Amino acid sequence: MTDFFQNSGLAVKLGGIILKNPVIACSGTFASGLEYNEFYNISILGAVTTKSMSLAPMQGNPPPRICETASGMLNSIGLQNEGIDYFLENELPRMVEAGAAIIVSIFGKDADEFTKIASKIKTYEKEILAVELNLSCPNVEKGGMAFCALPDEINRIVSLTRNILKTGIIAKLSSNFNNIPEAASKAAKGGADAVSIINTIAATAFDINTFKPRLGNITGGLSGPAIKPIALLKVYELAKENIIPVIGMGGIMNWEDAIEFIIAGACAIGIGTANFINPDCGRKIIDGINDYMRRRNINDINILRGIVFKNSGAII
Amino acid sequence: MTDFFQNSGLAVKLGGIILKNPVIACSGTFASGLEYNEFYNISILGAVTTKSMSLAPMQGNPPPRICETASGMLNSIGLQNEGIDYFLENELPRMVEAGAAIIVSIFGKDADEFTKIASKIKTYEKEILAVELNLSCPNVEKGGMAFCALPDEINRIVSLTRNILKTGIIAKLSSNFNNIPEAASKAAKGGADAVSIINTIAATAFDINTFKPRLGNITGGLSGPAIKPIALLKVYELAKENIIPVIGMGGIMNWEDAIEFIIAGACAIGIGTANFINPDCGRKIIDGINDYMRRRNINDINILRGIVFKNSGAII
Amino acid sequence: MKVQKGEIVAARKYSENLYKLEIFSPYICKNARPAQFVNVRCAGFESNDPLLRRPFCIYEIDKKFNVFSILFIVKGKGTAYMANLEKGEILDFVGPLGNGFNIPENKNKFLLLGGGIGVAPLCLIAQNLIENNKTVHFVAGFKDETFYVWERDLIKILRDYRIFSENGAFGEKGLPSEYIYNSLDTFKEYQFLVCGPLEMLKNIQSILRGRKINALALMEEKMACGIGTCMGCVLRIKNKNGDIQYKKICTDGPVFDLMEVCFD
Amino acid sequence: MKVQKGEIVAARKYSENLYKLEIFSPYICKNARPAQFVNVRCAGFESNDPLLRRPFCIYEIDKKFNVFSILFIVKGKGTAYMANLEKGEILDFVGPLGNGFNIPENKNKFLLLGGGIGVAPLCLIAQNLIENNKTVHFVAGFKDETFYVWERDLIKILRDYRIFSENGAFGEKGLPSEYIYNSLDTFKEYQFLVCGPLEMLKNIQSILRGRKINALALMEEKMACGIGTCMGCVLRIKNKNGDIQYKKICTDGPVFDLMEVCFD
Numbered sequence A, B: 001m002t003d004f005f006q007n008s009g010l011a012v013k014l015g016g017i018i019l020k021n022p023v024i025a026c027s028g029t030f031a032s033g034l035e036y037n038e039f040y041n042i043s044i045l046g047a048v049t050t051k052s053m054s055l056a057p058m059q060g061n062p063p064p065r066i067c068e069t070a071s072g073m074l075n076s077i078g079l080q081n082e083g084i085d086y087f088l089e090n091e092l093p094r095m096v097e098a099g100a101a102i103i104v105s106i107f108g109k110d111a112d113e114f115t116k117i118a119s120k121i122k123t124y125e126k127e128i129l130a131v132e133l134n135l136s137c138p139n140v141e142k143g144g145m146a147f148c149a150l151p152d153e154i155n156r157i158v159s160l161t162r163n164i165l166k167t168g169i170i171a172k173l174s175s176n177f178n179n180i181p182e183a184a185s186k187a188a189k190g191g192a193d194a195v196s197i198i199n200t201i202a203a204t205a206f207d208i209n210t211f212k213p214r215l216g217n218i219t220g221g222l223s224g225p226a227i228k229p230i231a232l233l234k235v236y237e238l239a240k241e242n243i244i245p246v247i248g249m250g251g252i253m254n255w256e257d258a259i260e261f262i263i264a265g266a267c268a269i270g271i272g273t274a275n276f277i278n279p280d281c282g283r284k285i286i287d288g289i290n291d292y293m294r295r296r297n298i299n300d301i302n303i304l305r306g307i308v309f310k311n312s313g314a315i316i
Numbered sequence C, D: 001m002k003v004q005k006g007e008i009v010a011a012r013k014y015s016e017n018l019y020k021l022e023i024f025s026p027y028i029c030k031n032a033r034p035a036q037f038v039n040v041r042c043a044g045f046e047s048n049d050p051l052l053r054r055p056f057c058i059y060e061i062d063k064k065f066n067v068f069s070i071l072f073i074v075k076g077k078g079t080a081y082m083a084n085l086e087k088g089e090i091l092d093f094v095g096p097l098g099n100g101f102n103i104p105e106n107k108n109k110f111l112l113l114g115g116g117i118g119v120a121p122l123c124l125i126a127q128n129l130i131e132n133n134k135t136v137h138f139v140a141g142f143k144d145e146t147f148y149v150w151e152r153d154l155i156k157i158l159r160d161y162r163i164f165s166e167n168g169a170f171g172e173k174g175l176p177s178e179y180i181y182n183s184l185d186t187f188k189e190y191q192f193l194v195c196g197p198l199e200m201l202k203n204i205q206s207i208l209r210g211r212k213i214n215a216l217a218l219m220e221e222k223m224a225c226g227i228g229t230c231m232g233c234v235l236r237i238k239n240k241n242g243d244i245q246y247k248k249i250c251t252d253g254p255v256f257d258l259m260e261v262c263f264d
């Protein structure tokens, strides 16, 4: 069902980035994809985004790091990773071997760190489809979400990496500030090909018996179906402005959700938390989109993008 | 179980407002309480907040106005109400008769409208515990959430009503801007006794078969358990600043959730969407808080307020 | 109205998608009137998804055994949950809700027209009308044979009925609205009462409007509370002066004057 | 590891809170090793609450009939959902997960100590050890008589066991850790393997540390993925150099060197 011919109407373009289909595995929820390769062939995905890699290895936050909430989950992983060097030497080759279309997510505490990481990636850039700049992690003290409070910083980081790398550049933004369109404009001006929205939403939970936070880090990021309606509005609002291609994510569990983001204006969609619950959801979502298009005789997915604007343009 | 003696450790003080217990019915989810009086005696509640009343009657938004989402619901009611005059003449007397501790929620398109409504309430102020200024409705074009983008406007509206009314004044704020502490400071400076957070979160949903928005108004406000972790963080962050007493709300379904907001720093808590699902939840939540305190030998609920700060103070 | 936990005394599968639950509840059996509904919690222990209750009209009332029933079609997760319930399990519901149907004093003959699951509330209404010595003609239209077993319930209430299905697999092949259109003269003395999908209601409205015949209809809209407090379930009503007003289906209805309903 | 839908061939209630589900799965029976676990979806059709899967160790494997089982305590909404499942229904699970337990070559005698539901994975381990001609002494501690029926499962595996309960309602009255403490000399040749509540693990760690005895432990932490991708289930491990490291319970464990676990 997912062979090339049937997928041919699924290709999408995000600035200079071309994907064979719009289904992307989200950063931090797919590791480097190799675990999922045991469930299905991850090369069928539009792209695989790695967990966010930092310059030096990061230990992450103290446990507990996970807390389930109603139709959602909090995480406070805190970007635990082995560092960009380890990744490039040990994991990237295996991803290439698995045939994945690779988006490397990177995280720096400041523009300088981003630049350094980008320079390291430079050597491998032919093997990489795009670099995603994680400007929105709610679980780290420095950098992360804070960048989104300072759109000019976003502009700077994007241009600096843009100057170094020939790969696609994606800026991942936070919904924790009410300024996505502004941040997206700055990213676009800096030379980004697309933006990813949304990262997890800052949130928390407490234990009424121990009076302790349920996360070692006190606060965490909310993801999963609970946030879908919020994410969808952010995607809709930004896509309508037509500033930059949007990769929509937040609570997508199945192909219906994926289509909902696309008709709301997303060029491509990211599946995050769903990978934990149904490790084969990537394949199922691609199949589902395919079937939906066939049933409706749609032979190019790009026709669906933002189709709701026609039915809702006037009012907002 | 809910007689006066057992409730006596439940009294809380919000600035000049004293409640016999911290359980408040949220605006817009309890009408004027009379329907719920058939399920239990609403006079046992700490307070009943009316739906938001405007100067002139409002028709509200076109249907559909409700859309269920994962562990949550979207609404785009748009403040349908019969206007403040109708309320004061017809509904208020019946609420008084039912023995409710009354918070009248009001909504104006600008400071002038708020002032006019406050002047009308003046005549009845002895029968009213407090007035809640709805500065955060996501479902109206003018006013509403927009005030929260302009904290100075909040200050002005609060002071104007403060000058007119001797009742308590509560400012209801939005979480759709990342500035609750600032907005709360302005409300405090204007003379508010407390703030209510959070109103619903702006969100949307689309139908993948018709390509239409699922709400007549396109966007709506997300409420219910889905948003609880987000609301809880907003309450925790604001309460820790110790600027003004906080009424916490967002996704509270049962007494455990109520306690969670109180230990996170809320002086009182609001139950909204839960009233739709379990119309007798108000009584059950009061009973549950009572039992919890008895089990733990806590004889004053104020001891619990913000108790998590001790276990989490250092890091944030 | 009350929040109740009633034991399911029977759970029956009528066909692939059609189920009936019978619930023990002296309170409902004593207080409920035709066209009233109950609002059912459709989630497991401490689960918040689905969050909202689902409204279902009361289908049958057995006063002798204090058992009432609901007949329902499986659509999404709420009804899927209900279809899984078994005898001995507990149903959490609020009711009876809505105004119900009050028999118009000045009418003696009634034409009840149901489309699909719209027949459910009409059955209790028919029963009630017959108990009040009214004449009832029952017309039902379906897509296919899903409701095949349901005819056994209907036949216990009355014999004067016609059943149509689009594919002819159940009853006569055809649309009930065509039948109505062709028989308007026969039924001009009848009070029409309609419940069914939107398309059908629109259709009937325009057929009847042409002939200046009145009708009542049971309406549906998404509900949050079911008790008139959320303002969610509104219907656009154009009253005699031509003013558009929002009416709440749960507490102002669910029965409305079909001619006043705005469908656009 | 695979996402599987297995038919429940038996659902047994051991006591008020303790249940066993037996699931048909040739794949698990063929591939699973002791101390591995499955990650179970605990929500109804299209429901997202509870969202995350719940991890359960494999309790028994019956290769003849291709049936494995899990033994579980009802804690919250996930396990409440599972307790409601019946024979003939389908269990959605991912597995087998985790490294499992590899029998140390150089050890012949094993002391398995389980607290509460911690006995579940130890049963399959005990079985496996015995099949490999090892000597096993099984010690179990409980609060009360919840596990009363479970003894029948244990007795099929071995006879050399001691059962304690805090209130004396099941087995001997007392704490297993006291028993261990008093019998350390008897068991000094034994490889300890412990699974139980945190307090018990801490206790045993400090008892054994005093005597420089080693032990393995099965650890628990909240999990999102169960397959090593979310980095959620980490445990703080102090290795020989004194460095603190985060290890993933799901893919680095669930069996760890108890002496290296940091409890503070």
Ligand SMILES: Cc1cc2nc3c(=O)[nH]c(=O)nc-3n(C[C@H](O)[C@H](O)[C@H](O)COP(=O)(O)OP(=O)(O)OC[C@H]3O[C@@H](n4cnc5c(N)ncnc54)[C@H](O)[C@@H]3O)c2cc1C
Pocket (backbone or CB within 6 Å): B068, C037, C050, C052, C053, C054, C055, C056, C057, C058, C070, C071, C072, C073, C074, C075, C076, C077, C078, C079, C080, C117, C120, C121, C219, C220, C221, C222, C223, C254
């Ligand atoms: C007053 C009233 C009486 C009804 N009586 C019956 C009956 O006797 N038998 C029967 O089978 N159905 C009846 N319905 C429709 C029934 O409520 C829906 O089929 C049911 O809510 C679908 O829930 P779901 O979770 O399976 O579907 P989903 O599509 O997953 O539901 C999603 C949301 O939409 C709402 N919804 C879906 N369909 C409808 C609908 N047609 N009307 C109102 N809200 C809807 C649900 O309540 C829920 O909030 C009645 C509806 C109303 C308003």
Ligand SMILES: Cc1cc2nc3c(=O)[nH]c(=O)nc-3n(C[C@H](O)[C@H](O)[C@H](O)COP(=O)(O)OP(=O)(O)OC[C@H]3O[C@@H](n4cnc5c(N)ncnc54)[C@H](O)[C@@H]3O)c2cc1C
Pocket (backbone or CB within 6 Å): A068, D037, D050, D052, D053, D054, D055, D056, D057, D058, D070, D071, D072, D073, D074, D075, D076, D077, D078, D079, D080, D117, D120, D121, D219, D220, D221, D222, D223, D254
């Ligand atoms: C590797 C492993 C093996 C396990 N094997 C068994 C077994 O064989 N039998 C058994 O009864 N229990 C076992 N548990 C514990 C079991 O997973 C929890 O009791 C169960 O998840 C509780 O879910 P709930 O929805 O009922 O409780 P809730 O408290 O509602 O769960 C809320 C959240 O906390 C998590 N959680 C709750 N308790 C635990 C716990 N003790 N460990 C990890 N996460 C938890 C849940 O998975 C869920 O994400 C095991 C746990 C792990 C990590």
Ligand SMILES: Cc1cc2nc3c(=O)[nH]c(=O)nc-3n(C[C@H](O)[C@H](O)[C@H](O)COP(=O)(O)O)c2cc1C
Pocket (backbone or CB within 6 Å): A026, A027, A028, A029, A051, A052, A075, A077, A079, A105, A134, A137, A172, A198, A199, A200, A222, A223, A224, A225, A227, A249, A250, A251, A252, A270, A271, A272, A273, A274, D230
């Ligand atoms: C456990 C976990 C770890 C994550 N780690 C990262 C990360 O390293 N970098 C990043 O940009 N986003 C990270 N995210 C955010 C996701 O990529 C995604 O934006 C978010 O979870 C919303 O999508 P979802 O609801 O489908 O999960 C993480 C999310 C989760 C749940």
Ligand SMILES: Cc1cc2nc3c(=O)[nH]c(=O)nc-3n(C[C@H](O)[C@H](O)[C@H](O)COP(=O)(O)O)c2cc1C
Pocket (backbone or CB within 6 Å): B026, B027, B028, B029, B051, B052, B075, B077, B079, B105, B134, B137, B172, B198, B199, B200, B222, B223, B224, B225, B227, B249, B250, B251, B252, B270, B271, B272, B273, B274, C230
């Ligand atoms: C249907 C509906 C109508 C509401 N109407 C109002 C309103 O008129 N004024 C107001 O201040 N808040 C209104 N709210 C917001 C609630 O008072 C509350 O702040 C919000 O729903 C979060 O709490 P909850 O998750 O417990 O519902 C409304 C919420 C809902 C669901």
Ligand code: FES
Pocket (backbone or CB within 6 Å): C222, C223, C224, C225, C226, C227, C228, C229, C230, C231, C232, C233, C234, C248, C249, C250, C251
């Ligand atoms: S469903 Fe709430 S007003 Fe009708």
Ligand code: FES
Pocket (backbone or CB within 6 Å): D222, D223, D224, D225, D226, D227, D228, D229, D230, D231, D232, D233, D234, D248, D249, D250, D251
């Ligand atoms: S549960 Fe996800 S890494 Fe272990």
